[in-house]
Amino acid sequence: MKNFIKVVLFVAAFLSLFAFIALQIPQQASLPPSVEKFDPSKIKTKNDLVQIGQKIFYGKGQCALCHSIGHSATARCPNLQGVGGKLTREFIYESVTQPQAYTYMDYTYSPPKFFPARMPVIVKPPIDLNNNELLSVMSFIQSQGGEVTIDPSEIVVSDGGASLGEAGDPASGEKLFQKMACSKCHAPDRFRERLADRDEGMIRQAILDPNAGIRIDPKPVHKGFDRQLTVRDFNDLIAYLGRLKTVESNP
Amino acid sequence: MISSRWKAWLLFAAGMMGILLLWDPGSVVHAQQTGGSSVEYRDVPWIGSRNVVWIVAQIHLLFAGFVLGVPIFGLVCEFIGVRTKDPRYDRLAKEFTKLLTSAYATTALLGGILLFCLIGFYPKLWNHMTDVFFPTFLLYGLLFFLETPTLYLYWYGWDAMQNRKGLHLFLGVLLNVFGFMIMIVANAWATYQASPVVTTESMEYWAKIWAAVDNPTWWPVNIHRLIANVVLGGFICGAYAGVRYLGAKTQEERAHYDWMGYIGNFIGIFGMLPLPFAGYWLMREIYQYNQQMGITLMGGFLSWLFILQAILIGVLFLGANYYFWLGLIHRVEAGVQYRKQIVTMLTVLILSLGVWMTPHSLVASLEEARKMGGTHHPILGVFGVMSAKMTVVNIMILVTFLSFLMYWRAGKQATVTWAKSAVIGVNVMFFLAAIAVIVLGVWGYFVPAIVRINYFSTTQVGIVILVLLTATPLMGAVIKSAKTTKEMKWGVMPLKSQYALVLNATVVILLMTLMGYARSASRQYWHIFGVMRDTSPYAYSPALGYAGAFMSLNAFIFLMFVSFIFWVASMGTKEQPGSDKPVRKSAAAHSH
Numbered sequence: 001m002k003n004f005i006k007v008v009l010f011v012a013a014f015l016s017l018f019a020f021i022a023l024q025i026p027q028q029a030s031l032p033p034s035v036e037k038f039d040p041s042k043i044k045t046k047n048d049l050v051q052i053g054q055k056i057f058y059g060k061g062q063c064a065l066c067h068s069i070g071h072s073a074t075a076r077c078p079n080l081q082g083v084g085g086k087l088t089r090e091f092i093y094e095s096v097t098q099p100q101a102y103t104y105m106d107y108t109y110s111p112p113k114f115f116p117a118r119m120p121v122i123v124k125p126p127i128d129l130n131n132n133e134l135l136s137v138m139s140f141i142q143s144q145g146g147e148v149t150i151d152p153s154e155i156v157v158s159d160g161g162a163s164l165g166e167a168g169d170p171a172s173g174e175k176l177f178q179k180m181a182c183s184k185c186h187a188p189d190r191f192r193e194r195l196a197d198r199d200e201g202m203i204r205q206a207i208l209d210p211n212a213g214i215r216i217d218p219k220p221v222h223k224g225f226d227r228q229l230t231v232r233d234f235n236d237l238i239a240y241l242g243r244l245k246t247v248e249s250n251p
Numbered sequence: 252m253i254s255s256r257w258k259a260w261l262l263f264a265a266g267m268m269g270i271l272l273l274w275d276p277g278s279v280v281h282a283q284q285t286g287g288s289s290v291e292y293r294d295v296p297w298i299g300s301r302n303v304v305w306i307v308a309q310i311h312l313l314f315a316g317f318v319l320g321v322p323i324f325g326l327v328c329e330f331i332g333v334r335t336k337d338p339r340y341d342r343l344a345k346e347f348t349k350l351l352t353s354a355y356a357t358t359a360l361l362g363g364i365l366l367f368c369l370i371g372f373y374p375k376l377w378n379h380m381t382d383v384f385f386p387t388f389l390l391y392g393l394l395f396f397l398e399t400p401t402l403y404l405y406w407y408g409w410d411a412m413q414n415r416k417g418l419h420l421f422l423g424v425l426l427n428v429f430g431f432m433i434m435i436v437a438n439a440w441a442t443y444q445a446s447p448v449v450t451t452e453s454m455e456y457w458a459k460i461w462a463a464v465d466n467p468t469w470w471p472v473n474i475h476r477l478i479a480n481v482v483l484g485g486f487i488c489g490a491y492a493g494v495r496y497l498g499a500k501t502q503e504e505r506a507h508y509d510w511m512g513y514i515g516n517f518i519g520i521f522g523m524l525p526l527p528f529a530g531y532w533l534m535r536e537i538y539q540y541n542q543q544m545g546i547t548l549m550g551g552f553l554s555w556l557f558i559l560q561a562i563l564i565g566v567l568f569l570g571a572n573y574y575f576w577l578g579l580i581h582r583v584e585a586g587v588q589y590r591k592q593i594v595t596m597l598t599v600l601i602l603s604l605g606v607w608m609t610p611h612s613l614v615a616s617l618e619e620a621r622k623m624g625g626t627h628h629p630i631l632g633v634f635g636v637m638s639a640k641m642t643v644v645n646i647m648i649l650v651t652f653l654s655f656l657m658y659w660r661a662g663k664q665a666t667v668t669w670a671k672s673a674v675i676g677v678n679v680m681f682f683l684a685a686i687a688v689i690v691l692g693v694w695g696y697f698v699p700a701i702v703r704i705n706y707f708s709t710t711q712v713g714i715v716i717l718v719l720l721t722a723t724p725l726m727g728a729v730i731k732s733a734k735t736t737k738e739m740k741w742g743v744m745p746l747k748s749q750y751a752l753v754l755n756a757t758v759v760i761l762l763m764t765l766m767g768y769a770r771s772a773s774r775q776y777w778h779i780f781g782v783m784r785d786t787s788p789y790a791y792s793p794a795l796g797y798a799g800a801f802m803s804l805n806a807f808i809f810l811m812f813v814s815f816i817f818w819v820a821s822m823g824t825k826e827q828p829g830s831d832k833p834v835r836k837s838a839a840a841h842s843h
Binding site for chain 1: 493494498558559562750761772775776781784785791798800802806807810811814
């Protein structure tokens with residue numbers, strides 16, 4: 001029994017050491033991403049539609065789990081590069097909503113069998129795209145070597161969407177500024193000085209496209225936030241930065 | 252008596268088969284249409300439902316690994332006993348099987364509790380799994396009902412079938428076949444969650460089920476778990492022998508448990524050698540299935556997990572080699588003769604471990620990072636990439652195998668004329684293999700990742716496997732007719748060697764918990780990757796510190812469970828000193 005207790009203590013000590021080491025390495029939990037929101041008010045041009053479609057293609061739509069854009073040795077479904085120039089809008093619509101509608105026969109069997117399409121119906125669960133999302137994905141597919149025939153006016157805009165240029169909420173903007181870790185590099189106290197000689201347009205551009213040439217630094221530290229911010233977030237952030245600038249000039 | 256039991260089992264099996272054959276796929280559709288419970292999740296206060304499932308699933312899986320691994324090498328031991336007509340192997344196999352029988356009921360009990368937990372806490376997920384896999388549930392039950400009587404016959408018929416060894420061995424084979432099938436059925440469910448395939452409404456019912464079962468990571472996980480179970484079983488049997496050795500009252504007992512510990516450790520190590528290759532195949536399949544999942548594992552929030560894995564495997568390699576070296580010193584009394592080699596091998600192992608443990612990016616303050624010119628250290632950063640890690644893993648495997656060969660050859664003088672040529676040939680093979688592994692490792696820095704992964708790493712693995720497969724039979728042939736110059740003394744190992752056995756078992760258990768966490772966490776916020784999202788409050792994956800503490804807790808609970816079960820199992824043996832105690836005087840003369 002004495003030996004057994006010694007062994008138990010030995011094991012407990014080793015396991016504690018392992019737990020201790022595990023606590024010393026960088027601690028990073030993997031949080032689920034917030035559910036993507038489709039903001040129709042953002043869509044002004046066909047290019048906007050294509051960009052959102054691309055986002056859905058690689059995100060909620062799960063298209064990229066099987067399809068590739070360009071040659072890929074690991075893709076399990078057809079390469080979609082250039083298909084926009086070959087397929088009509090109607091054909092694309094039918095392919096994603098009724099994947100079994102036009103399928104090839106597998107002649108390795110006698111009599112030949114239908115070759116079942118691996119494509120799920122993307123307007124049904126679990127993917128379950130809504131009409132706006134479906135149109136965006138179709139636009140993205142059309143943009144692969146073809147002309148986008150889907151017009152932004154086809155997107156149904158709900159009343160709740162914010163639009164660019166609306167007055168934002170500085171308090172929410174401040175929270176966002178902290179949440180997105182902007183303050184890590186742009187400490188508010190010193191950031192005021194840099195904001196002093198910039199008008200709102202320049203600030204907007206710097207957030208959305210840091211490479212636009214208004215910066216002195218050759219390499220911007222971050223990419224544009226155009227894909228990360230909603231319109232409302234963007235307006236809030238602008239409102240907060242505007243207030244920050246004003247506080248500087250009126251201490 | 253047996254025949255009536257058999258009839259009952261056969262009737263039951265036929266009934267289960269009947270249900271399978273008459274199963275009406277349409278009823279699933281009906282179930283979907285009528286709808287089930289609207290409850291998606293249930294929780295328990297304080298500890299949380301996910302933690303309950305984590306503990307139960309982990310301990311069940313560890314037990315399952317043990318009960319599936321032990322019959323494999325138990326059967327091999329019994330077969331060796333039959334071939335060599337050496338009764339000690341038969342007794343050892345019986346003792347292994349005794350541990351298996353004791354653990355079997357607990358495994359089934361925990362499996363049942365796990366099922367209740369999953370149904371209760373995750374009804375949405377379990378409804379989906381039932382829709383997809385229901386026929387496999389029946390198959391699983393059927394296999395259990397086939398395995399259980401086979402195990403009973405195998406265990407209780409051991410002495411009665413001493414004169415019908417062929418039949419007994421056949422039962423052992425059946426036991427393994429059923430065990431393996433049980434494992435791969437359960438693996439289908441788990442791997443489907445990680446790598447589901449797209450099934451469509453137009454597919455036939457059975458084709459859909461088969462597509463879900465035969466998903467991209469199914470076979471890599473099957474093979475990986477099969478090998479890992481042998482490793483787990485071997486090291487746990489080794490630890491059991493170690494504990495019994497520490498408490499042994501007589502020299503006979505010490506000799507027996509020393510030998511059993513040696514065999515357990517040997518099985519664990521030999522199983523462990525091909526394990527990295529199976530792991531490599533699995534990772535490759537994961538990358539091919541979904542690159543993002545591969546990146547999450549190797550370069551994302553789970554990347555530091557592989558540093559923990561490196562630490563554990565490093566400790567395991569050191570522990571296993573240390574045990575070999577102690578055996579060399581105490582059992583063969585050849586320590587002085589091999590001192591130089593031992594020091595060299597220890598140095599190589601430690602250096603390799605250092606490279607393996609070097610993270611790709613270092614934990615550094617902003618100031619430190621600026622001084623280094625980034626988070627990658629200018630010199631050590633070179634060791635943080637896969638090319639370096641694959642190289643040192645292969646080197647560590649070669650060194651461990653070399654340790655074993657030294658131990659194997661110690662105290663023996665070859666008598667065959669070609670022995671010298673064979674030894675030189677093996678040494679040259681080792682040297683060339685090490686050089687080739689290193690050259691490919693360095694070259695790997697200068698080629699695209701896909702070339703390294705597809706060709707260089709696989710070639711490294713191939714070279715090492717070739718060495719293992721060539722050197723083992725060659726040295727075996729030399730040793731077979733060798734003259735023993737120094738008798739192997741059993742029961743003279745120092746106490747610290749037995750702690751090394753316990754340590755190895757603990758490390759292997761931790762490794763299984765760690766890699767199980769990696770496999771589950773790689774799905775991130777998905778119950779079924781890309782198909783069913785986790786919308787519960789536990790959709791996040793905890794950080795490695797929390798997970799590490801939990802793994803330690805699970806490992807401790809499992810070891811306490813195992814200790815209790817083995818203690819209960821050993822109570823019967825104490826009362827029958829003449830019958831079950833395997834190795835007596837003859838063990839002292841046993842060489843390996």
